[in-house]
Amino acid sequence: MELRIGVVGTGAIGEDHIRRLTEVITGATVVALSDINEENARRIAKKYNAVFYKTGNEVIWSPDVDAVLIASWDPTHAGYVLECIKAKKYVLCEKPLATSAEECLEIVNAEIQGKKKLVQVGFMRRYDTGYRELKEMLKSGIIGEPLMVHCCHRNRIPGPQHTTDMTIKNSGIHEIDVLRWLLDEEYESGQVLTVKQNKNAESELKDPQIMLLKTKSGVRIDVEVNMNSHYGYDIQCEIVGEKGVIRLPDPNTILTKLSGRNSYEIYADWSFRFTRAYDIEIQQWIDSIKGSGPVGPSAWDGYVACITADTLIKARKRETIEPIIIQPRPEFYC
Ligand SMILES: NC(=O)c1ccc[n+]([C@@H]2O[C@H](COP(=O)([O-])OP(=O)(O)OC[C@H]3O[C@@H](n4cnc5c(N)ncnc54)[C@H](O)[C@@H]3O)[C@@H](O)[C@H]2O)c1
Numbered sequence: 508m509e510l511r512i513g514v515v516g517t518g519a520i521g522e523d524h525i526r527r528l529t530e531v532i533t534g535a536t537v538v539a540l541s542d543i544n545e546e547n548a549r550r551i552a553k554k555y556n557a558v559f560y561k562t563g564n565e566v567i568w569s570p571d572v573d574a575v576l577i578a579s580w581d582p583t584h585a586g587y588v589l590e591c592i593k594a595k596k597y598v599l600c601e602k603p604l605a606t607s608a609e610e611c612l613e614i615v616n617a618e619i620q621g622k623k624k625l626v627q628v629g630f631m632r633r634y635d636t637g638y639r640e641l642k643e644m645l646k647s648g649i650i651g652e653p654l655m656v657h658c659c660h661r662n663r664i665p666g667p668q669h670t671t672d673m674t675i676k677n678s679g680i681h682e683i684d685v686l687r688w689l690l691d692e693e694y695e696s697g698q699v700l701t702v703k704q705n706k707n708a709e710s711e712l713k714d715p716q717i718m719l720l721k722t723k724s725g726v727r728i729d730v731e732v733n734m735n736s737h738y739g740y741d742i743q744c745e746i747v748g749e750k751g752v753i754r755l756p757d758p759n760t761i762l763t764k765l766s767g768r769n770s771y772e773i774y775a776d777w778s779f780r781f782t783r784a785y786d787i788e789i790q791q792w793i794d795s796i797k798g799s800g801p802v803g804p805s806a807w808d809g810y811v812a813c814i815t816a817d818t819l820i821k822a823r824k825r826e827t828i829e830p831i832i833i834q835p836r837p838e839f840y841c
């Protein structure tokens with residue numbers, strides 16, 4: 508049976524997911540889509556033989572749609588996810604789940620009231636082969652207990668509407684999620700350092716920023732989140748353990764020997780770096796909702812990531828170390 512998917516938001520990643528669902532993923536067809544940029548959405552609807560709807564809610568409530576993928580701007584996520592829960596439809600929402608922890612809790616409570624797990628959050632790094640290998644190696648105990656984690660999240664240039672808070676809540680949120688998944692524990696406190704301003708950054712944008720996190724067991728984490736690397740999209744993660752160090756591999760790119768130099772390509776953005784992870788994420792989402800329901804990052808994971816991001820933003824503004832206070836995890840998500 509082909510699952511009929513509706514997509515809300517057909518910008519960069521929305522269109523890429525539609526291509527993926529059509530050309531790469533098995534068992535699903537994109538039948539409906541919507542975007543406030545009507546011209547672009549109509550172009551994509553024509554290209555992929557889907558129906559254009561004027562509003563996201565019409566896509567969600569359409570009887571022709573079995574499940575929904577949300578890829579619109581961050582502040583629109585919570586409203587659409589709540590609507591999907593009302594309509595009792597499975598939904599894969601791109602990160603972040605919402606722009607505040609309060610909205611995330613509203614989603615969590617609505618899902619619990621509906622007595623069915625419907626929501627998955629687009630934390631695709633959990634599906635990246637490199638991160639998966641890191642997790643396996645950590646579990647094997649080969650480096651002993653992890654003690655410190657050093658990460659970089661470098662974007663070549665920021666998107667047009669990027670703000671100082673988004674560096675944490677839109678970009679750094681990937682590390683917030685993937686590191687608690689890797690280490691399998693929660694955070695205790697956090698801090699953000701701003702550094703000498705990059706002259707290439709917009710004057711309003713504090714860039715780069717360093718997120719510092721401490722986990723409950725005392726692991727120390729530093730993450731450079733840099734929106735203006737200029738040289739490319741570069742994701743690094745090194746875990747220092749009691750007996751050794753493990754490091755996320757760079758993606759395999761061809762070694763070029765040219766003009767007296769050995770060189771490797773560095774990807775320009777996330778769409779190339781995480782292509783395979785998105786493919787696996789979406790295929791597993793489709794397979795799971797045809798089975799007993801989603802098994803990927805849940806609304807609860809969306810909440811924990813968001814409360815951590817909110818706390819880090821508060822810490823940056825106050826120039827303090829803030830405790831990260833997470834509500835008790837409901838039985839529903841255990
Ligand atoms: N998981 C990842 O690695 C990853 C990568 C890129 C983007 N994202 C997330 O995906 C979302 C989209 O990012 P993007 O890079 O494609 O941005 P984009 O600006 O290219 O696309 C967003 C689209 O949303 C549309 N939109 C805005 N408000 C809307 C509304 N109310 N209803 C319907 N459509 C609306 C815009 O017109 C635009 O076409 C963001 O939330 C971002 O955080 C995740």
Ligand SMILES: O[C@H]1[C@H](O)[C@@H](O)[C@H](O)[C@@H](O)[C@H]1O
Nearest residue numbers: 660662666677678679681777
């Ligand atoms: O910093 C970017 C991340 O590296 C990507 O994976 C996307 O999430 C994008 O929206 C962010 O701006």
